[in-house]
Each structure stands twice: as C-alpha cells, then as structure tokens.
Amino acid sequence: MKAAKTVTTEDPRLSEVFDKLLGTLRNFIRENRITHEEYRRAVAFLAEVGQKGEVSLICDVFVEVTVDEVANNGRGGTITTIEGPFYVPNAPAMKSPCELPHRPDEKGPVLFLSGVVRSPNGDPLPGTILDLWQSDQQGRYSHFDIPEAVAPYNLRARVAVDHNGKFDVKTRLPGPYEIPKAGPTGALLAAMGRHAWRPAHLHMKIGRQGYRNLTTQVFMNNDPWLESDVVEGAVKSALIVDPVKHDDPDDLRQKNLTEPYYTLTYDFFLEPVIAKAA
Numbered sequence: 001m002k003a004a005k006t007v008t009t010e011d012p013r014l015s016e017v018f019d020k021l022l023g024t025l026r027n028f029i030r031e032n033r034i035t036h037e038e039y040r041r042a043v044a045f046l047a048e049v050g051q052k053g054e055v056s057l058i059c060d061v062f063v064e065v066t067v068d069e070v071a072n073n074g075r076g077g078t079i080t081t082i083e084g085p086f087y088v089p090n091a092p093a094m095k096s097p098c099e100l101p102h103r104p105d106e107k108g109p110v111l112f113l114s115g116v117v118r119s120p121n122g123d124p125l126p127g128t129i130l131d132l133w134q135s136d137q138q139g140r141y142s143h144f145d146i147p148e149a150v151a152p153y154n155l156r157a158r159v160a161v162d163h164n165g166k167f168d169v170k171t172r173l174p175g176p177y178e179i180p181k182a183g184p185t186g187a188l189l190a191a192m193g194r195h196a197w198r199p200a201h202l203h204m205k206i207g208r209q210g211y212r213n214l215t216t217q218v219f220m221n222n223d224p225w226l227e228s229d230v231v232e233g234a235v236k237s238a239l240i241v242d243p244v245k246h247d248d249p250d251d252l253r254q255k256n257l258t259e260p261y262y263t264l265t266y267d268f269f270l271e272p273v274i275a276k277a278a
Contacts (some may be wrong), residue, residue, distance in 0.1 A: 061179065078214065080216050137173065162271045195228070
C-alpha cells in the first residue's frame with residue numbers, strides 16, 4: 001500500500017484567509033436560512049458576473065472601500081480612496097506643465113489643475129510622478145466607453161512634477177456618470193433600489209521613491225451625487241474641492257479661450273516609507 005502524499009501549503013496566507021472566508025460564508029448561510037433555490041440563483045449570478053467581465057466592477061463598487069480602509073488605517077498624508085475599475089497602466093509620460101491627451105473636439109470647460117506634492121513637513125518632492133486619469137464631460141473613459149483606436153489614452157497621462165514639486169495640468173472638467181448598468185452589477189443595484197451614479201471626480205496615483213504610493217480622487221463640490229455615490233464611502237470631505245470659474249473676456253482672450261474655464265489647486269502630501277528593522 002502506497003503511503004499518502006503529504007500536501008504542502010504553497011501559500012499559508014491564502015489558506016488562512018480562505019478558511020476564514022468560507023467559515024463566515026457558511027455561518028451567513030445558516031443564520032439567514034438560505035434556500036437551495038437562493039443558492040443556485042447566487043451561483044448563476046456570479047457566473048454571469050464573470051461572463052460579462054464585471055468582476056472588477058462589482059468588487060470595486062461593493063468591496064474596495066473596505067480594502068482601502070484596512071490597507072491605509074493610520075496612514076499619514078493625503079487621504080486615500082479607491083482606484084476603481086477604469087485605471088489603465090502605461091499612460092503617456094509627460095512633464096509639467098502639460099495638457100492631457102484629448103480629442104480635437106473634446107467637450108466641456110477647460111480645467112487648469114495645479115498644486116505641489118509635499119512631504120509631511122511641507123517640503124516639495126521633485127521626482128514625483130502623478131498618474132492621472134478621468135472621465136470626459138459625458139462621463140466616459142478611454143479604453144472603456146471611448147475606444148482606444150478613436151482616442152488613445154484620452155485624458156490620461158503620467159505627469160512628472162517640476163523641480164519645485166509643482167504640477168500644472170490643463171484638462172477638462174469631468175462629469176458625473178453612471179457605472180455600467182446593463183449587466184449583472186446594474187441588475188443587482190436595481191433590485192436593491194439603488195442608483196448607479198458616481199459624482200464628478202479626478203483620479204490620481206502618486207508615487208516617489210522613498211514614499212508610500214498614494215491612490216486617491218478629488219470630487220467636484222456641488223455635484224448632485226456627492227451624498228449618494230454608488231460606491232458608498234468613497235467620497236471623503238477632505239477630498240471635495242471647489243473649482244473656481246473664470247469668465248473675464250480679457251482673460252479668456254489671453255488664454256485663447258472662447259468659453260469660461262476653471263482652476264483648481266490642491267496639494268498632495270506623501271507619507272515616507274519607514275525602513276523595517278533587520
């Protein structure tokens with residue numbers, strides 16, 4: 001008789017977390033007396049989520065806020081929030097001052113975004129890269145709602161700050177939008193009586209050697225969906241900003257603009273990486 005093979009655990013952390021998740025799920029089923037019909041409906045729903053390519057979407061809507069909360073508990077510097085499902089790596093590299101890539105007929109008011117990336121004591125941090133992405137005025141993202149062939153990396157770029165840690169970026173004012181709702185995620189929200197809207201915002205991932213990477217968003221004040229973002233907990237008061245409108249005719253002529261534009265200034269503070277003791 002052959003001896004049974006010893007099963008080795010390749011990833012102890014995975015085993016620990018999965019066992020706890022399974023235990024929590026089994027207790028949930030018992031406590032809520034989930035029927036076999038309800039179980040089968042749940043399995044079919046999860047299968048549809050995978051088939052429709054909405055795994056990232058549904059997890060980011062319902063779970064990512066909690067992951068961000070745990071990962072950044074006690075963190076210093078600018079407040080973090082979710083990355084969301086619309087990030088695309090390897091956006092064009094640019095240097096401040098710059099204008100984000102956009103279509104020739106890009107709609108919406110011009111927005112001049114500026115600020116300084118600083119250490120906790122206020123010192124500027126040259127060498128920082130701001131990975132910026134946003135929706136257009138209609139709430140559409142390149143690579144998702146805007147085909148890459150039509151507008152590659154529309155309103156996306158990795159911007160290097162100047163020698164004073166300052167960034168000056170010309171872009172467009174983003175618009176609020178509904179997350180994709182034609183698939184299972186939208187059906188679930190509708191079944192719970194919830195809308196699918198996100199308030200207007202700008203995304204950024206900010207990185208510099210020797211400091212913790214920062215992923216956050218800034219939200220436009222007075223947006224009608226600020227108080228009821230479909231991603232509960234993503235909007236934080238310290239991340240709500242007030243773009244300033246400019247409509248002086250002489251000023252517009254100097255900037256070669258025919259419509260009012262907006263300015264927004266926001267400084268970001270990065271937390272240093274603390275070396276672990278040997």
